Amino acid sequence: MVDSTSDALGVAVIGFGWMGRVHTQAYARVPHHYPQLGLRPELVTVAEEVPGRAEEAAAQFGFASTTRDWRDVAADPRVRAVSITAPNFLHREIGVAMAEAGKHIWIEKPVGLGEQDARAVADAVGKAGVRGAVGFNYRNAPAVEAARALIASGDIGTVTHVRVRLFSDYAAHPEGALTWRYEKERGGNGVLGDLASHGADLARYLLGDIESLTADTAVFVPERARPTGATAGHSRASGGESGPVENEDYVNCLLRFASGARGVLEACRVSVGEQNNYGFEVHGTKGAVFWDFRRMNELGVSRGTSYQDQPVSTVYVGPGDGEFGAFQPGAANAMGYDDLKVIECHRFLRSIAEGTSYGATLSDAVRSAVVLDAMVRSAESRAWVSL
Numbered sequence: 001m002v003d004s005t006s007d008a009l010g011v012a013v014i015g016f017g018w019m020g021r022v023h024t025q026a027y028a029r030v031p032h033h034y035p036q037l038g039l040r041p042e043l044v045t046v047a048e049e050v051p052g053r054a055e056e057a058a059a060q061f062g063f064a065s066t067t068r069d070w071r072d073v074a075a076d077p078r079v080r081a082v083s084i085t086a087p088n089f090l091h092r093e094i095g096v097a098m099a100e101a102g103k104h105i106w107i108e109k110p111v112g113l114g115e116q117d118a119r120a121v122a123d124a125v126g127k128a129g130v131r132g133a134v135g136f137n138y139r140n141a142p143a144v145e146a147a148r149a150l151i152a153s154g155d156i157g158t159v160t161h162v163r164v165r166l167f168s169d170y171a172a173h174p175e176g177a178l179t180w181r182y183e184k185e186r187g188g189n190g191v192l193g194d195l196a197s198h199g200a201d202l203a204r205y206l207l208g209d210i211e212s213l214t215a216d217t218a219v220f221v222p223e224r225a226r227p228t229g230a231t232a233g234h235s236r237a238s239g240g241e242s243g244p245v246e247n248e249d250y251v252n253c254l255l256r257f258a259s260g261a262r263g264v265l266e267a268c269r270v271s272v273g274e275q276n277n278y279g280f281e282v283h284g285t286k287g288a289v290f291w292d293f294r295r296m297n298e299l300g301v302s303r304g305t306s307y308q309d310q311p312v313s314t315v316y317v318g319p320g321d322g323e324f325g326a327f328q329p330g331a332a333n334a335m336g337y338d339d340l341k342v343i344e345c346h347r348f349l350r351s352i353a354e355g356t357s358y359g360a361t362l363s364d365a366v367r368s369a370v371v372l373d374a375m376v377r378s379a380e381s382r383a384w385v386s387l
Contacts, residue, residue: 009039009349010078012103014070014094015086016048016057019108019135022338023083024061026345029338033326034346039353041345044078070094074101081106081352088113088193089186095121099128106348108135110197110372111365113188118369122362133348136201136360136368137340138278140347142322143299146315147282147289148206155303157286159261164203166195166267167274171221171249178224182245190247192217192372195267195278200371201364202280203265209258209367214384215375217248220270253375288312297324297335 011027013020027041043063047070048054054066064078070086073079074097082098084091084107091112098105105125111118111134125132138144151159170176180186187193204210226241249270255263271277278293287310290300302312317324318331323343327335347359370387378385 007038007040008042009080009352010044010076011041011081011083012045012047012073012076012079013043013057013063013083013085014047014073015084015090016046016050016053017085019085020046020048020057020083022341023085023106023345024057025338026341027083028061029342030345030349033342037346037349037353039349041081041349045073045076047073071097074098074103079103081348084108087180087186088188089180092117092120095132096124099124099130099132102128102130104131104348104352106133106135106345107362107365109201109365110188110193110369111362112369113184113193115366115369115373118362118366122366125362131348131351131357132362133344133351134360134362134365135341135344136198136205136364137337137344138198138202138293139205139360140323140340140343141291141293141296142317142324142335143291143297144202144205145322146317147280147291147299150289150299150301151206151282151284155286156282156284156288159207159259159282159284161261162203162207162255162263162280162282164199164263164265164280165277166191166199167271167277168195168269169271169274171269172272174221174224176221176224177227178243178245179227182224182247184246187247189372189376190219190245191249191267191269192247192251192375194269196251196253196265196375197368197372198278199265199267200368201360203255203257203263204364204367204371206280206282207257207259207261207263210255210263210371210387211258212256212384212386213253213371213374213378215251215253215378216382217252217375217379218250219245219247220249221245248379251375251379253378296337297332 045065046054046057046063047067081104250268253265282289287303299315300312316332319325351357374385
């Protein structure tokens, strides 16, 4: 049953795969970690076209109602905020419709199939005067926020170069199903949208605007079997009709920043032996800072006046860094991936409550999309592209 008290905010989730579940769990956890927020999310409805999936979500998480048609959400006066975790090709249509219906939106990256889609959603959000948040979760890690502050303080000097990596094996198995993710019409870019979108956001978040780039892409698993039923996440399929992989498995990109710094962004979805190997290395004239998502709550920091043979120290983030204090009482207590989505959810809800934006917004989604589209053009022309 939906609570009608003044601090309750009716929310809906559109698309209940793995990410829809993550958003739902974040809504449930926000009041525990941020009791002073002033808004309490209430799960009004879940929209999912796969038969039975919405009903399962309602039974497990307590949604008041279900639907197989996301358009019902736009028409529902109980819903004030919507999580959009549907496939990429639906982002634009759903995002614009929800904004026009006066709903605040929390939408997963990359926000559509390219820059035009991201801009359309951003424009709709701006015109409607609602709040829009985007799922760039890695920037929410307290260690990443600490690294950004360290860089801004000048502790490592003037930044000279950065390396951002995102390696995973989620698509490495040759029996990985040929889902929408591998089709240009429904998935858009491949590893660019899945992983490099995060890398582009992290690079900008840490070092500022990217001025130009040159990129190379490749497909290493050219064919996959079509699934014979509904899929969730990265399912396997065998025996189905074989079809072509239409978007890239790998990208390597050289970056030039407006600051004069240089960078390398490399991402791959078929890296055998790599599981969520995401991170960055930022080098400056006096030091360096290193972050590895698999050791999410640590930073490697080198700073001082030695320059040569200067050691790297391990720094554990604590309650004074980012949102760490909302989750743990002292340094070296672990946080995890789902906690980053709780932070993201809190910033979305705080934006609604206070009428000002916190965290990654649709503007950040557009900027990331500009970078990704430039990578596509560069890979096709084999030339540098200015942004």
